Amino acid sequence: MNETLGEIGKLALEAKKFAKMTAQEKAETLRAAADGLLADKERILEGNAVDLRRAKENGMAAGLQDRLLLSEERIAQMADGMRQVADLNDPIGEVIETLRRPNGLLIEKKRVPLGVVGIIYEARPNVTADAFALCFKTGNVVILKGGSDALHSNAAIVDSLRNTLKKRGIDENAVSLIMDTDRETTKEFMRMNGTLDVLIPRGSAGLIRSVVENATVPVIETGTGNCHIYVDASADLNMAVDLIENAKTQRVGVCNACESLVIHEKVAPKLLPMLYQCLKEHQVELRGDDAARALCPEMKGASEDDWGREYLDLILSVKTVANLQEAIDHINRYNSGHSEAIVTEDKANAQKFLDEVDAACVYVNASTRFTDGFEFGFGAEIGISTQKLHARGPMGLEALTSTKYVIYGNGQVRR
Amino acid sequence: MNETLGEIGKLALEAKKFAKMTAQEKAETLRAAADGLLADKERILEGNAVDLRRAKENGMAAGLQDRLLLSEERIAQMADGMRQVADLNDPIGEVIETLRRPNGLLIEKKRVPLGVVGIIYEARPNVTADAFALCFKTGNVVILKGGSDALHSNAAIVDSLRNTLKKRGIDENAVSLIMDTDRETTKEFMRMNGTLDVLIPRGSAGLIRSVVENATVPVIETGTGNCHIYVDASADLNMAVDLIENAKTQRVGVCNACESLVIHEKVAPKLLPMLYQCLKEHQVELRGDDAARALCPEMKGASEDDWGREYLDLILSVKTVANLQEAIDHINRYNSGHSEAIVTEDKANAQKFLDEVDAACVYVNASTRFTDGFEFGFGAEIGISTQKLHARGPMGLEALTSTKYVIYGNGQVRR
Numbered sequence: 001m002n003e004t005l006g007e008i009g010k011l012a013l014e015a016k017k018f019a020k021m022t023a024q025e026k027a028e029t030l031r032a033a034a035d036g037l038l039a040d041k042e043r044i045l046e047g048n049a050v051d052l053r054r055a056k057e058n059g060m061a062a063g064l065q066d067r068l069l070l071s072e073e074r075i076a077q078m079a080d081g082m083r084q085v086a087d088l089n090d091p092i093g094e095v096i097e098t099l100r101r102p103n104g105l106l107i108e109k110k111r112v113p114l115g116v117v118g119i120i121y122e123a124r125p126n127v128t129a130d131a132f133a134l135c136f137k138t139g140n141v142v143i144l145k146g147g148s149d150a151l152h153s154n155a156a157i158v159d160s161l162r163n164t165l166k167k168r169g170i171d172e173n174a175v176s177l178i179m180d181t182d183r184e185t186t187k188e189f190m191r192m193n194g195t196l197d198v199l200i201p202r203g204s205a206g207l208i209r210s211v212v213e214n215a216t217v218p219v220i221e222t223g224t225g226n227c228h229i230y231v232d233a234s235a236d237l238n239m240a241v242d243l244i245e246n247a248k249t250q251r252v253g254v255c256n257a258c259e260s261l262v263i264h265e266k267v268a269p270k271l272l273p274m275l276y277q278c279l280k281e282h283q284v285e286l287r288g289d290d291a292a293r294a295l296c297p298e299m300k301g302a303s304e305d306d307w308g309r310e311y312l313d314l315i316l317s318v319k320t321v322a323n324l325q326e327a328i329d330h331i332n333r334y335n336s337g338h339s340e341a342i343v344t345e346d347k348a349n350a351q352k353f354l355d356e357v358d359a360a361c362v363y364v365n366a367s368t369r370f371t372d373g374f375e376f377g378f379g380a381e382i383g384i385s386t387q388k389l390h391a392r393g394p395m396g397l398e399a400l401t402s403t404k405y406v407i408y409g410n411g412q413v414r415r
Numbered sequence: 416m417n418e419t420l421g422e423i424g425k426l427a428l429e430a431k432k433f434a435k436m437t438a439q440e441k442a443e444t445l446r447a448a449a450d451g452l453l454a455d456k457e458r459i460l461e462g463n464a465v466d467l468r469r470a471k472e473n474g475m476a477a478g479l480q481d482r483l484l485l486s487e488e489r490i491a492q493m494a495d496g497m498r499q500v501a502d503l504n505d506p507i508g509e510v511i512e513t514l515r516r517p518n519g520l521l522i523e524k525k526r527v528p529l530g531v532v533g534i535i536y537e538a539r540p541n542v543t544a545d546a547f548a549l550c551f552k553t554g555n556v557v558i559l560k561g562g563s564d565a566l567h568s569n570a571a572i573v574d575s576l577r578n579t580l581k582k583r584g585i586d587e588n589a590v591s592l593i594m595d596t597d598r599e600t601t602k603e604f605m606r607m608n609g610t611l612d613v614l615i616p617r618g619s620a621g622l623i624r625s626v627v628e629n630a631t632v633p634v635i636e637t638g639t640g641n642c643h644i645y646v647d648a649s650a651d652l653n654m655a656v657d658l659i660e661n662a663k664t665q666r667v668g669v670c671n672a673c674e675s676l677v678i679h680e681k682v683a684p685k686l687l688p689m690l691y692q693c694l695k696e697h698q699v700e701l702r703g704d705d706a707a708r709a710l711c712p713e714m715k716g717a718s719e720d721d722w723g724r725e726y727l728d729l730i731l732s733v734k735t736v737a738n739l740q741e742a743i744d745h746i747n748r749y750n751s752g753h754s755e756a757i758v759t760e761d762k763a764n765a766q767k768f769l770d771e772v773d774a775a776c777v778y779v780n781a782s783t784r785f786t787d788g789f790e791f792g793f794g795a796e797i798g799i800s801t802q803k804l805h806a807r808g809p810m811g812l813e814a815l816t817s818t819k820y821v822i823y824g825n826g827q828v829r830r
Contacts, residue, residue: 019770057786105781107791114803115773193627195805199715212608213631218804239826246828354821355435358530366520366824375829376522376820377514388529388612388817389633390805405791406769409781411654413661414790 005188008176009195012116012141015173019113019139023090030086030133033164034079035128040160047156048125051148055149068123068150078129078157085133088379091397092139106408111401113139115197118189119292120211122203123147128157131202132175134382138400141174143196145189147203148181155179190215197260197402202383205310210237220390220399222383225255225338226310227368230262230353232344237271239365240343241278244316246367247341249282253312255384256339260307260317262327265291268320272296279316288318305309309332324349328356335387339368360386360393424610427531427556430588434528434554438505439663445548448579450495452544455575462465462571463540467504469566470538483538483565493544493572500548503794506812507554521823525814528554530612533604535626537618538562543572546617547590549797553815556589558611559775560604562618563596570594605630612817617798620725635805635814637798640670640753641725642783645677645742645768647759652686654780655758656693659731660780662756664697668727670799671754671786675722675732680706683735687711694731703733722749727800739764745772750774752801754783775801775808 048070097109101205117140119131135142145204146154162172201211231240247258287302321327341363342353350364361371373381378396389397463485496524496645532555534546549555560568577587616626646655660813662673702717721732736742757768765779776786788796800806806814
């Protein structure tokens with residue numbers, strides 16, 4: 001598995017034939033691959049130990065080390081995740097639409113694999129097994145480019161997966177890992193037109209930006225979330241506090257956490273002290289505009305820079321507005337197209353917000369934290385798309401599929 | 416309308432608000448814009464005369480001059496096209512899916528505009544009105560970059576469209592034309608992340624390649640078609656000749672025309688003389704492999720280069736194969752993912768071909784010429800997507816839409 005990128009690409013194209021397997025064969029293979037990971041746990045933990053030792057030597061931050069760390073329990077979780085994907089409905093082959101034309105042509109729109117999917121991610125070895133499971137289930141060959149800090153962990157995991165495939169007589173190149181860690185190879189990977197049907201970056205805003213800027217293959221942007229909650233004049237203020245507390249503090253550092261509040265000036269005098277009290281208990285730092293600070297002088301000031309920030313931290317910016325339109329305009333100016341919520345008892349205001357705020361998910365009276373494939377009932381999640389093409393919002397298995405028109409004729413020619 | 420690209424982008428983002436209009440208002444506006452084009456025909460013809468004079472001075476090929484030429488009749492056709500789009504169902508606002516979650520959340524997946532669409536095309540002024548109509552109908556702001564040879568024609572058409580919008584109190588920046596013709600501006604246009612939600616190139620393979628290579632915004636690739644017809648051992652040979660004649664000669668120079676034949680060696684001795692006779696009448700030049708030429712010595716030889724060529728001309732390559740698998744492999748190696756057909760009376764072979772050939776449209780016993788939005792019954796066509804993300808095959812209005820999750824709660828928080 002130390003091929004050049006060109007060789008990996010060539011083998012990936014040949015491996016596309018594996019997708020002829022039945023849904024049942026794919027599910028059984030995923031279960032076998034889960035068993036294989038457990039059987040190979042020693043070797044995986046050894047590889048991970050090498051990565052961790054180097055990470056410590058290089059002074060990697062504690063939080064990142066934790067994401068890199070594997071344990072027996074975490075390997076078991078990876079295997080469980082693969083079994084869950086195995087149990088999901090197989091979307092491939094479904095006929096989505098049937099058209100009958102006056103000339104007798106029967107046209108079926110059928111769900112098919114994308115072909116070859118590239119995934120580029122950071123030093124999180126659990127993504128390796130996860131990405132393979134989702135791609136294999138949808139009949140896609142996957143080429144993985146993980147963070148170099150996780151290279152030995154990833155190599156051990158991918159070896160295990162490929163061994164399972166080989167044992168079952170399946171082309172093991174259905175999954176491959178790019179071992180070269182230099183920047184040139186990464187750039188070349190983003191430009192494998194003719195091989196990659198899509199490239200999905202999973203990770204930080206910086207990684208995603210780099211992919212968007214350098215890739216010539218189609219990309220699905222995921223993940224950046226500067227999510228707002230707007231508290232309307234008619235809001236139930238207790239509900240507002242509950243939703244804000246949940247969206248800010250239930251899990252910090254995730255893309256669907258709330259990063260910014262927008263508050264109608266009529267309710268600010270009552271709401272801000274309640275909020276300040278509640279969030280203080282969670283050590284959340286508030287950064288407000290002048291009007292907010294006038295009502296709550298303990299609050300720090302917000303600068304222009306704060307409105308556009310995805311803190312991923314215990315910080316929340318606070319903007320006051322004179323009306324709903326101002327709130328909508330502020331959100332549309334600064335949001336990242338992820339998840340936005342209004343708290344209101346006014347149906348017309350709710351509808352206006354839902355219609356006019358431009359984001360993948362718009363909520364009335366609920367926490368932004370629900371933007372998640374599992375919470376939506378998809379049973380799996382590839383990521384949260386913040387772009388508008390192909391897939392928007394939480395992506396389930398269908399986001400890894402394309403369609404194909406299959407046309408049945410009996411000699412029709414065009415006149 | 417001589418703003419810099421940055422200004423055009425800013426105005427386009429503000430103009431997105433026009434999409435709040437009802438379906439009826441949009442349809443009426445399109446009809447008014449069609450009337451406006453007819454009323455402004457003198458000015459449009461004047462602009463076109465300037466473009467044509469320069470084109471002749473610059474020695475533009477006759478075929479390209481014809482595509483550039485406008486006439487009263489052609490302006491009337493443009494107006495008719497706009498009225499037809501006005502009459503189509505409006506896809507915006509449709510609820511595609513409804514999910515009810517155990518926690519009481521109601522999730523609706525709703526069809527919404529993409530936002531700002533960029534169209535980049537060659538010197539074909541009819542695309543200007545057409546692209547505006549499709550984008551306006553779907554609530555999208557459109558920024559047009561037409562070929563510089565059609566600048567005066569396009570400017571007159573866009574002026575007319577903007578005047579109609581202004582008269583009706585609609586933000587005229589819902590459509591704008593980039594007047595700068597230098598390469599730097601074109602490159603900058605392809606990199607307007609944050610403004611453009613998608614960029615669609617309409618035109619030659621060279622234009623599309625340049626966009627794919629240079630763009631950082633999402634792109635929908637359209638149009639290149641190296642389409643094959645495979646004649647199986649069990650084919651009805653009269654049907655095969657009819658289909659090939661139609662797919663090659665009914666209209667040359669279109670992306671869904673047949674460019675390459677693949678013939679089972681068992682039927683080649685009988686089929687080739689029939690074909691040669693038929694296609695000779697249409698002045699089609701055949702270029703075959705050695706086996707084909709042995710049977711039909713008048714045929715020219717095909718080189719490796721021929722298999723991958725989209726001739727867009729009265730030329731057809733001929734490859735003989737020993738079996739279906741060889742045919743599928745050949746097609747998957749050389750095709751451009753557009754349209755591929757099998758002629759066969761064998762159901763199992765048909766199914767294998769339909770399943771395994773990787774293309775937007777796969778046919779059994781029908782001409783590849785049917786790959787077309789109108790032939791599919793979509794009532795409009797933005798282009799034929801040969802990529803797998805977002806839209807594949809003929810694109811109707813839906814290809815110009817995205818979706819948005821709208822979530823109704825009553826205080827739900829995530830635990």
